[in-house]
Amino acid sequence: MSLPFAIPTVTTARLILREPRESDLDVMERAFRSESSRYVGGPLNRRGSWRSLLATIGHWALRGYGLWSVETKAGALVGRVGVIRHDGRDEPELGWHIYEGHEGLGYAHEAALAARDYAGTVWGMGPLACIIAPENARSIALALRMGAQLEGVISDEDGPLHLYRHPAVEDGGMEAYA
Amino acid sequence: MITVSGTPALTTERLTLRMPASRDWEAYAEFLTSERAAMIGGPLGRDKAWRSFGHAVGHWVLRGYGMFFVTPRGSDTAIGMTGPWFPEGWPEPELGWSMFGGEHEGKGLAFEAAEVARRYAFQKLGWKTAVSYIDPANLRSIALAERLGALPDPEAPCPEGVSCLVYRHASVEVRP
Numbered sequence: 001m002s003l004p005f006a007i008p009t010v011t012t013a014r015l016i017l018r019e020p021r022e023s024d025l026d027v028m029e030r031a032f033r034s035e036s037s038r039y040v041g042g043p044l045n046r047r048g049s050w051r052s053l054l055a056t057i058g059h060w061a062l063r064g065y066g067l068w069s070v071e072t073k074a075g076a077l078v079g080r081v082g083v084i085r086h087d088g089r090d091e092p093e094l095g096w097h098i099y100e101g102h103e104g105l106g107y108a109h110e111a112a113l114a115a116r117d118y119a120g121t122v123w124g125m126g127p128l129a130c131i132i133a134p135e136n137a138r139s140i141a142l143a144l145r146m147g148a149q150l151e152g153v154i155s156d157e158d159g160p161l162h163l164y165r166h167p168a169v170e171d172g173g174m175e176a177y178a
Numbered sequence: 179m180i181t182v183s184g185t186p187a188l189t190t191e192r193l194t195l196r197m198p199a200s201r202d203w204e205a206y207a208e209f210l211t212s213e214r215a216a217m218i219g220g221p222l223g224r225d226k227a228w229r230s231f232g233h234a235v236g237h238w239v240l241r242g243y244g245m246f247f248v249t250p251r252g253s254d255t256a257i258g259m260t261g262p263w264f265p266e267g268w269p270e271p272e273l274g275w276s277m278f279g280g281e282h283e284g285k286g287l288a289f290e291a292a293e294v295a296r297r298y299a300f301q302k303l304g305w306k307t308a309v310s311y312i313d314p315a316n317l318r319s320i321a322l323a324e325r326l327g328a329l330p331d332p333e334a335p336c337p338e339g340v341s342c343l344v345y346r347h348a349s350v351e352v353r354p
Binding site for chain 1: 314315317320321324329330331332343
């Protein structure tokens with residue numbers, strides 16, 4: 001059964017950003033059982049991962065944008081990336097989660113750049129925010145590498161979070177999605 | 179007055195960095211008694227600021243290095259400090275920095291000073307790594323650490339009794 005609304009597909013040199021599917025659940029469950037998912041709402045048990053999968057699809061339905069599942073061209077599910085605006089947040093943010101075992105290969109950078117370009121050129125979004133835990137060095141390094149800069153602190157029920165601001169996406173990227 | 183001789187002076191395009199001297203006291207006192215010192219344990223009264231000033235000078239005598247006081251080239255008025263800092267109670271050596279007044283911010287001066295001070299620590303003192311202990315609310319300082327290429331090290335401890343973010347500087351490659 002297909003979704004009653006369209007989630008676009010974005011392709012990069014090595015990756016495909018596509019709609020979340022029920023068949024993603026086994027890989028998601030493994031990723032979300034790990035402590036390394038602590039910055040993206042984990043750790044979660046299988047039911048928690050199931051709800052997260054449903055919530056991801058629901059976010060697309062509710063907002064018209066959301067998190068893609070990120071697959072290699074060989075078909076390995078390596079993470080999620082996209083734009084989300086959860087309840088209580090003032091604006092959408094660019095988010096990423098590359099699953100354990102697929103880190104250090106530049107997938108997050110490649111996927112997040114594609115998502116940022118898509119959001120800017122197709123949805124007219126930007127400059128996008130990124131909300132990052134102050135001690136999450138890996139995500140901070142990626143945000144900085146993408147040209148984002150620390151803008152402020154927001155408080156969350158889990159404590160203070162840093163808001164990084166991405167540069168605006170320049171015009172001229174559309175041909176990649178034509 | 180006793181003068182300590184043989185301490186290094188560093189220069190950059192716009193700045194001179196040198197050991198603190200008695201003529202820096204008023205600039206330092208003004209900073210440490212102001213709200214700007216809130217991020218480094220202040221504001222202090224002038225009496226406590228005096229002890230802190232003595233610490234900055236004494237650190238040089240005891241360790242052979244310390245906070246460089248930063249002056250604009252062509253002036254001898256200190257506008258900030260930065261340097262290798264390793265007092266008793268610090269888990270590991272630190273690269274520290276403070277700008278004394280807001281009027282000197284936003285021009286890249288702190289970056290320029292901290293970068294040359296860090297190079298001194300790595301190349302002349304032989305440090306392999308350094309941390310910066312930063313108040314989590316001090317966004318300007320965090321942004322400077324990140325501009326210097328440092329990243330949070332959540333495994334590294336803060337000085338006892340201090341709540342801080344620990345930023346770690348990777349060693350700069352030493353060029354011959």
